[in-house]
Amino acid sequence: xxxxxxxxxxxxxxxxxxxxxxxxxxxxxxxxxxxxxxxxxxxxxxxxxxxxxxxxxxxxxxxxxxxxxxxxxxxxxxxxxxxxxxxxxxxxxxxxxxxxxxxxxxxxxxxxxxxxxxxxxxxxxxxxxxxxxxxxxxxxxxxxxxxxxxxxxxxxxxxxxxxxxxxxxxxxxxxxxxxxxxxxxxxxxxxxxxxxxxxxxxxxxxxxxxxxxxxxxxxxxxxxxxxxxxxxxxxxxxxxxxxxxxxxxxxxxxxxxxxxxxxxxxxxxxxxxxxxxxxxxxxxxxxxxxxxxxxxxxxxxxxxxxxxxxxxxxxxxxxxxxxxxxxxxxxxxxxxxxxxxxxxxxxxxxxxxxxxxxxxxxxxxxxxxxxxxxxxxxxxxxxxxxxxxxxxxxxxxxxxxxxxxxxxxxxxxxxxxxxxxxxxxxxxxxxxxxxxxxxxxxxxxxxxxxxxxxxxxxxxxxxxxxxxxxxxxxxxxxxxxxxxxxxxxxxxxxxxxxxxxxxxxxxxxxxxxxxxxxxxxxxxxxxxxxxxxxxxxxxxxxxxxxxxxxxxxxxxxxxxxxxxxxxxxxxxxxxxxxxxxxxxxxxxxxxxxxxx
Numbered sequence: 067x068x069x070x071x072x073x074x075x076x077x078x079x080x081x082x083x084x085x086x087x088x089x090x091x092x093x094x095x096x097x098x099x100x101x102x103x104x105x106x107x108x109x110x111x112x113x114x115x116x117x118x119x120x121x122x123x124x125x126x127x128x129x130x131x132x133x134x135x136x137x138x139x140x141x142x143x144x145x146x147x148x149x150x151x152x153x154x155x156x157x158x159x160x161x162x163x164x165x166x167x168x169x170x171x172x173x174x175x176x177x178x179x180x181x182x183x184x185x186x187x188x189x190x191x192x193x194x195x196x197x198x199x200x201x202x203x204x205x206x207x208x209x210x211x212x213x214x215x216x217x218x219x220x221x222x223x224x225x226x227x228x229x230x231x232x233x234x235x236x237x238x239x240x241x242x243x244x245x246x247x248x249x250x251x252x253x254x255x256x257x258x259x260x261x262x263x264x265x266x267x268x269x270x271x272x273x274x275x276x277x278x279x280x281x282x283x284x285x286x287x288x289x290x291x292x293x294x295x296x297x298x299x300x301x302x303x304x305x306x307x308x309x310x311x312x313x314x315x316x317x318x319x320x321x322x323x324x325x326x327x328x329x330x331x332x333x334x335x336x337x338x339x340x341x342x343x344x345x346x347x348x349x350x351x352x353x354x355x356x357x358x359x360x361x362x363x364x365x366x367x368x369x370x371x372x373x374x375x376x377x378x379x380x381x382x383x384x385x386x387x388x389x390x391x392x393x394x395x396x397x398x399x400x401x402x403x404x405x406x407x408x409x410x411x412x413x414x415x416x417x418x419x420x421x422x423x424x425x426x427x428x429x430x431x432x433x434x435x436x437x438x439x440x441x442x443x444x445x446x447x448x449x450x451x452x453x454x455x456x457x458x459x460x461x462x463x464x465x466x467x468x469x470x471x472x473x474x475x476x477x478x479x480x481x482x483x484x485x486x487x488x489x490x491x492x493x494x495x496x497x498x499x500x501x502x503x504x505x506x507x508x509x510x511x512x513x514x515x516x517x518x519x520x521x522x523x524x525x526x527x528x529x530x531x532x533x534x535x536x537x538x539x540x541x542x543x544x545x546x547x548x549x550x551x552x553x554x555x556x557x558x559x560x561x562x563x564x565x566x567x568x569x570x571x572x573x574x575x576x577x578x579x580x581x582x583x584x585x586x587x588x589x590x591x592x593x594x595x596x597x598x599x600x601x602x603x604x605x606x607x608x609x610x611x612x613x614x615x616x617x618x619x620x621x622x623x624x625x626x627x628x629x630x631x632x633x634x635x636x637x638x639x640x641x642x643x644x645x646x647x648x649x650x651x652x653x654x655x656x657x658x659x660x661x662x
Contacts, residue, residue, distance in 0.1 A: 098158045107144040107314070109165040112157040113137055119155060121420055121454040125352050125359070126151075128316075130482070131409040132452040139453075140408075188486035189261045191308055192230065192301045195268060199235055199297065206275045209288060211236040216373025218302040219320045219334075230301035232373045235271050238292040244572075248508040249381050252403040252501065253296035253374070256337045256460065257316045258303030259482045260407035262493050266477065267405060268297045269494060270501050282527075282609055282626035287505050290569060294381060299404075300337060300370060316358050318368055323355035335362040338404070339458040340371040343388065343466035348419030348457035361458050378402065378464055386426075386469035390416070393426035394469030394512070401434075401508045402464040402472040403501075409452070410478030412439045412548075415465040417449020418457040424448065425465060430512035432552075434471060437507075437515045439548035441500040442475075447551050449474060471511040475500075506623035509571065517622030518544040518559055518614040522593075527607070527628035531637075535599045536629065538564060538580070542614035543591040557617035559592040565611040566598060569624060580612075590616075603631045 102108055113136075114120050120139050123129060127148065131140040140162065143149050152159055190198065202210045213234040221229025238247060252270070254263030274293060277284040287293070298304055302319040317334030324333040336359045339351035345365035352359050366372045382402070386394045414431035416422040425431060428448070435446035445452075449461060456462075464472035477497065479488030507514045522541040530536040542562050547554035563570070563577040570577070580596030582588075598610065608629045615621050644656045 098160055100153065102146060102149050106146075107142050108149065109140070109142050109162045110149075110152075111138045111140055111160045111162050112152055113159070114139065114157060119157070121349075123152075123155075124350055124454055125357065128358055129453055134452070186261060186483060186486055188489050189265045190268065192298050192304050195264065195297050196230070196233065198268065198272075199233060202235060202271065202275060206278075208240050209237055209275060209278060211240070213294075213377075215296075215377040217369050218300075219318050219369055220302045222369050223321075227302070230298070232296065232301075232370060233298075234377065235295045235297060236292060237271060237274050237288060237295070239289045242289050244290055246399070247290060247292045248399045248510075249292045249294060250401050250403070250501075250505040250508045251294045251296075251378060251381055252405060252504075253299040254405045255304060255407075256299035256370070256374075256404065257406060258300045258305075258318075259307040259315050260477075261307075261482065262407045262477050262479075262484050262489055263405035263475075264298050264304065265489065266494065266497055267295050270498065271295050271297065273498065282628045283502060283506070285628075286569065286609055286611070286624070286626050287502070290572075291505060291508060293505055294377075296374065299374070302370075303334060317360065318370055320368060323360060323362075332356070332358065334360075335368050335371075336360055337368060337371050338406075338460055339456060340366060340368050341458050341460055341463035342366050342375060343458070343463040344418035345458040348422060348455045350419070350454055350456035351458055359456075365458065374460070375463065375467075378468065378470075382464075382468045382470040384468050388467050390423070391426055394465075396430065396512045397510055398469050398471070398512060399509055400470040401504045401511050402461070402470050403475055403504060404460040404464075404473070405475045405477065407477045407484065408482055409476035410442075410444045411452065411474075411476040412436075412442070412444045412446040413449040413451075413461065413474040413476065414446075415449060415462045415472060417455055417459060418462050419455035420450055422448075422450050422455055427465075427469075427471070427512060430515070431465075431471060431473075433547075433554060434504075434507060434511050434515035435473060436547040436549065436551075436554050438473070438475075438500045438504055439550075440546045441503065442478075442496045443548070444476065444478065445551050446548055471507075473504075503623065513620070514623050516618070517620035518542050518590075518616050519546050519622050520562065520612045520614050520625035521546075523612070523625055523627045527630045528610075529630045529632060530600055531634045532603070532605060532631055533601050535597050535601065537595065537597055538610065538612070538627070539583070539593065539595045540612065540625075541591060541593050544614075544616050545590050555618075556590050557620075558590055559587045559614055560617050561587065561615040562592075562594045562596075563613050563615075564596060564598060565613070565624075566600070566629075567608045567610075569611045570613055598629075600629065600631055605631055605633050607631075 128142045213236050214231045216232040218229040220227040254267035278288050303315050306315040317336050320334045339359050339361040342365045351361035366375050382400045385398050386392050412435040414435050415425040439446040461472040461474045464470050477493050479492050528536055542559045544556045562580040565575050568575040580594045583593035583595050609626050610629050611624045611626050613621055613624050644653045
């Protein structure tokens with residue numbers, strides 16, 4: 067071959083790194099209790115017989131998660147009187163041993179002058195997040211734009227705390243000027259004590275950027291879609307929670323409300339009760355400014371809430387009236403995600419009251435929730451199903467005012483301060499494919515989620531010589547739904563089509579029909595195969611898009627694989643053994659790079 071070959075060998079070594087504290091074996095290994103010892107707050111499991119008794123607690127208690135199977139609710143109490151009230155109401159109560167142990171570790175660290183966030187190295191601080199956002203722009207100037215959508219409460223006040231910009235990371239290939247690129251909007255930690263959501267959204271941004279050009283699905287998403295990510299949805303409140311030894315600060319930090327409040331009585335406004343749609347028109351919010359669910363003095367009274375609301379109005383066209391009965395059109399583009407922590411749920415509108423009926427697009431929202439929950443294992447359900455209503459909530463507002471497919475994702479694994487082991491081993495790997503799917507579906511979420519998925523494609527680029535053809539194999543399946551809360555309708559696969567370098571929705575796209583590997587498309591999961599002619603392509607990298615169709619006529623989201631067309635004259639094979647210079651032993655793995 068004519069090209070000069072430069073080979074660099076890099077030995078790879080691995081080291082085990084601790085990612086967090088190991089939890090005790092059992093989180094509920096305790097007996098029912100009738101009194102509390104020590105100082106609060108206390109994290110409890112309260113067992114119920116009638117769910118209505120749980121909903122009656124919402125205005126007064128900090129409810130975290132409902133376990134329907136075991137008929138218990140996870141909650142935090144800060145005062146002995148609150149505990150005694152639970153007993154009077156007929157609840158049987160246990161201490162949650164794992165979370166109490168975690169809280170005690172944080173208290174010990176706090177006594178030693180160590181900030182709570184320092185015990186969670188996987189979660190970056192607000193200030194670290196802003197540094198990393200600036201780095202994204204520097205490192206990926208053609209893919210990243212930072213959008214200042216408004217100010218935190220502190221920044222709107224003269225003097226005192228400087229506050230923060232409400233800063234969105236907008237990710238798209240700015241050199242591809244496609245008209246009306248579909249949009250995924252996601253934000254994390256508008257409840258500031260919930261550490262994992264902000265980190266999840268931050269890592270998603272970093273994944274999209276680092277994998278651009280390496281991962282075919284990520285690359286086409288960044289080329290043809292827009293992803294808008296508000297990494298820190300409540301920066302003022304988050305700064306407070308970063309130094310707390312218990313999961314306390316939930317609201318923003320508006321000092322005009324419950325000034326000096328701490329613990330269960332904390333200052334600020336609950337941003338997830340402050341949005342426009344059905345504000346103060348249902349259940350689950352409070353007019354008491356020291357309540358954890360204080361709704362504010364008026365809808366969108368908080369600068370953070372107003373900034374978010376105004377921004378999404380620029381992203382998603384308004385395609386439904388603000389009533390309770392008119393559906394959005396089925397071809398409505400866009401997906402909106404508000405990411406929280408602890409309950410392990412995928413929630414969708416309506417949820418503004420305990421008795422809120424189904425949204426006009428209920429079936430379509432439910433289908434997409436079941437699809438996203440396939441990857442996470444979270445229960446897909448209407449927002450008011452488990453812990454009752456929440457008027458003025460973010461997801462209801464996005465859907466109710468604009469018609470966009472909107473969801474609240476409740477992450478899981480232990481408490482609000484999920485351990486780093488939980489985040490690294492479960493939350494992050496489970497939610498990444500769910501976020502990728504949501505971004506794919508953003509083109510037509512009410513329709514695409516019903517369609518089958520293409521999986522089991524080659525993970526590495528397919529290499530083919532100029533003038534030749536390639537064989538592609540994979541699997542089409544209509545079974546990737548979470549059916550833990552009702553079963554989604556599924557159908558047989560009827561077709562799989564491939565599109566070379568131009569996705570199906572753009573002018574000039576040409577479909578190549580692929581075949582069932584067993585000869586007939588007649589089941590809900592089908593292996594497929596087919597030959598793709600690339601004889602007219604010059605050397606270079608191309609993208610092959612694949613889409614499956616089911617018997618209902620529903621087409622699913624695309625999946626993609628890279629194809630590298632190469633000149634056979636420039637192909638060569640290198641082989642040999644790489645040895646350690648100190649002892650001449652073979653090295654197990656090496657990386658080979660060359661200059662073209």
